[in-house]
Amino acid sequence: MTDSWFGEIIHRNARQNADGLAFVEGGRSLTHAAYLARAEALAAALRARGIARMDRVALLSMNRIEYMEVCGACELTGFIAATVNFRLSAHELRVQLRDCAPAAIFFESSYTSLIEEIRADLPSIGTWICFDDGPDWAEPYEEVMSAAAGQVPDVASTIEDIAYLVYTSGSTGRPKGCILGSRELTRKAEQHASDLGITSDDRLLIVMPLFHVGARGVSSAGQWRGAAVHIQRSFDPAAFIRTVEAERISIAHLAPTMVQMVVEHPLAATADFSSLRAILYSAAAMPGEVLRKALELFGPVFHQAYGQTEGIVSCLPRHHHKPNGSEQEKARLLSVGQPYPGVEVMLVDDAGRDVTHGGTGEIVYRGGAMFRGYWNDSVATLAAWRDGWLHSGDIGRFDADGFLYIVDRKKDMIVTGGENVASREVEDALLRHPQVAEAAVIGVPHSKWGETVHAVVVLRDGATLGETEIIEHCRLFLASFKKPTGVSFVEALPKLANGKVDKLSLRQRWSAEGSMA
Template identity: 45%
Template sequence: MIDTLGDILRNNAYKFPDELAWVIGEDRISFRQHHDRAQQLASAVYNLGVRRQDRISVLSQNTREFMEIYSAGELAGYIVTTVNFRLAPPEMAYILKDSTPRVLFFEGRYTETVEQLRHDQPHIETYVCFGAEAPDWALSYEDFLASGDPSGAPSRPMPDDIMHLIYTSGTTGRPKGVMRTHRAEINVAQLMATELGVIVSDRMQLMMPVFHVGSRFLQLGAHLRGATVVFHYDFKPEEVVATIERERITMTHLAPTMVQAVLSVPGIETTDLSSLHTLCYSAAPMPGPVLRRGLELLGPVFLQLYGMTEGGGTTLHKRQHKPDGTAQDLKRLTSIGQAAPNVDIRIADDEGNELPVNQPGEILTRTTTHMAGYWNNSPATIAALRDGWYRTGDLGYLDEEGFLYLVDRKKDMIISGGENIYSREVEEALASHPAVLDAAVIGVKDEYWGETVRAVVVASEAVEEAELIAHCKTQIASYKKPKSIIFVDELPRLPSGKINKTILREVHGAPAPKASDNA
């Protein structure tokens, strides 16, 4: 019976003891080896006085130790709080103060950062360092692990215990700690395995940061089925391609921008990637030119998943990726698919009233994968979870066949001259120009119109601002077109792969110098 994530570890160690659970660099780790080290680590943590539902935290890139720490929590019932290594020290300090872990595990490369943090974190009783020599105020990971009992800790989680405390990206205000239970994560694992069609012989490649739910959810789905996970420390396009060929990868997970980088690797046309049957992407729809090149090189492997740290999800399946199909097929490629099994979706107005098809409103989801709430933040929990529905903060609409189309974040909607303009619609118009590789749209203050539309664009070749604006007028109503365009080398992104519009507004959101023609 699989009731908690620890049951997955025990099940695989029993059924597939000598099969590969992990390929991490040069390490090839069986299910039994991984389980046994996690058991011993759980015991070592327990010996510090840490008990079920106490917090332990980890600051690391994708490492073997990170996954052992996750698994120790799965086995013994500790809550694992992740810290985004890309954050500034004050942002890390906030997460640690909010979650109050008793133990902080950290990769040696972050020793200086942790040194800055530790003097203002009295709740952290023990520091454990791996990947480098431990400073004198921290324990060595391997020595610490060796202090544990191989039989494990004398505690186990319950299904409704919290397993993960994962902080949102914090694009509006302070990051919120999303509480995810063992029960929800089992449901996530089942959803991932079902939607991707994972079987025991699959070899899943992951390189997105595992402190975030994207890689973590897919890893859970793979290991629920007893499949192998090939784990990258970080994203290097050349290594991703070489690994697919060398390890005979069958599944991989990339954001659309990462897909572009992979498809641009020199020599990819002559690399044997025939083992790959599924390329899962998330965070945004796949640009048409990228999808066509990908299908040409890789075949019909593309599958899109949409979800969030709080739970819920849709799928655009491989058979629904038809860039040379009918007008309806092409429109569906701009969607994020249909509701996954055991996921309900509604589109509602501000009062929660359900809206008819093709009318934009807030996306609400109801699913067994939902979070339990926000840590230390009852007001935000109450606002987000009402009557069993989660209010995503995303604006979108459903068509007659249940395909979901994102149009904006509620906070990102632009109001110009009293008209609502959804940035997603403008971004899609820009993306349809052959010279546009990536685009994001923000609103900038304007004395006359209130706000005007500004686009920030990554172009593949020289193109004039006036040409792109004129192109948009052929795709969308004139009042929605950008009034100004800024060209950049790349767009800032969150760890999830989504565009960081907070940074865009800070850097490129200066008010328009004068009222512009909105004709």
């Protein structure tokens, strides 16, 4: 087990590669030495405002260099960085911030009206700092930094600390805060860095949101080896292509739908992608035709990672090179790979019996890069951790060579455009409408987003709601990407013998009717 952690890594990079680029965003950049200095100054400023070790520091922002400076300040001191999905509704944001009870929050001015809607409901927050031109009740970020320039914090992190709180998509209702430790996150960075072969000469491109564990994990892998991490505010295929060419990006992290958007962009046909030697994708399987075109464009550079916010399980490195090969080779493209070194994976049936060899069962796993439990939720923690194994909620099988395949989701989760959407959470929002009697939410195939959210609704007697009204109602409680893109009205939902909704039959019907829209 490593004896390093990210507080130490920031210092190490500043010693060993002081003038090397640490972060680049737009026309701005920071060397490793400058990153340490600014992260220390910010940490000292927070200490002066009464922030203590293990206090939560929330982040509500799109990707930017300042985001990484806040992360660095937390990693140096033992503050817990609580990353927030900036696409949440006011209702969702209120629930999450009240759960983690941060002492401070950093935000972009574009979210001011969202925060003002719920600010009175967040008594734990005593420090409000805005990255840009913000309201008069928030301190300007650069003024805070300037006043603390040259200062260092009087506390330091340890490898045993909690480093981050990252919230899941709430497969069983309310999203849960995954407790991610410094030791385990460092181990994950090592795994990614080893698999991708990262060195200090590499240039990584991060376009997925840093509040996700995936983007933060890949950027951490770059930091682990002292590489340059290029950050884009958000994903845009043209900007991605131009940045790869101009900055000679060697490693990128994308969701499958992003790969498709790059492949189909007019600039791609004449772009120079020769610097790219690895593209890590995750969140969902890559459609076969998209992967074939991507291999033609980029070459054999693809790595697929399978894991969850709670832990990382496997990766499929460089087996993505024969989309027109043998039947076995084509089938293997649908695998999520083989377990990482140090990660044990087992398949179990509903009774907990081992069916790993030749059977199909729930994927359970354990290793050195796991979460420590759910914040404020010991019941959910005990349900996830059973007999020393983390239960993934996914159904899988192994082939004869030890490659893992996802067969189905035990958890009722939809993956749309790289984002996880819990059906239960959408159903809860639908049922808040007084004219909705019953509701079931499923994912239906979509050519661009992989899946989209579809609601099947039973109205109360005499109700006259339409699709638009249903969708607009959901906007009140859900982030935009979670709301249904389509609504079907039925007289009754199909039920199983145990009284549960038969979602398999719903998926079969509406996948056939609206397949790959």
